[in-house]
Amino acid sequence: MAYPNSTVPFEKMLMKFVTEEDPMQAMLKWLCERLMEAEVDAKLGAEKSERSTERQGYRSGYRVRRFDTRMGTLYLMVPKLRNGGYIPFFVEAKKRSELALMNVIQEAYVNGVSTRKIEKLTKSLGIDSMSRSQVSSIAKELNEQVEAFRNRNLDKVYPVLWVDALYEKIRDDRRVKNMAVLIVTGIDLEGKRDILAVEPM
Incomplete structure (x- = not known):
């Protein structure tokens, strides 16, 4: 920006x-x-x-x-x-x-x-x-x-992936409930960490 x-x-x-x-x-x-x-x-x-x-x-x-x-x-x-x-x-x-x-x-x-x-x-x-x-x-x-x-392209190679889930309170149809949010982190060939995905489960 x-x-x-x-x-x-x-x-x-x-x-x-x-x-x-x-x-x-x-x-x-x-x-x-x-x-x-x-x-x-x-x-x-x-x-x-x-x-x-x-x-x-x-x-x-x-x-x-x-x-x-x-x-x-x-x-x-x-x-x-x-x-x-x-x-x-x-x-x-x-x-x-x-x-x-x-x-x-x-x-x-x-x-x-x-x-x-x-x-x-x-x-x-x-x-x-x-x-x-x-x-x-x-x-x-x-x-x-x-x-x-x-929808972005992942152009790098990630030999290591970490998959974790966080539980967050989310409002759904006027109700608040706990929802697991899946976070996928990749480490590229240079050892740099990137977050690849953040998705609800």
């Missing part, structure tokens, strides 16, 4: 070296950054580079913010506003934010995620100003990312 408006070149270098291979972690990072972009658009009354008479301010690049989660440390690109005043949702309620985000990512892998689920997520994070089109776009893109991961 490129950040052309970042005002600090070091931030781009940092992002290059801390990119995670774990698809679940990468998706969590994407969702956090996508929600922040939508929240800032709503706060300013206009999208990035959009000319609008309703605009209430301007962006001023990005800053890196650390977000520690149970899936590891994320380094997020947080939008800056020219006049300040933007505090991302995960700063004010870290534990609640992480749990809500993880539930959405897990459901995306198991059942796909609906517009209603994204709306519920944004409300739980205290984001009240997102439009229906923004919510719909995030749900669509998240489902597309899951499908792209599932």
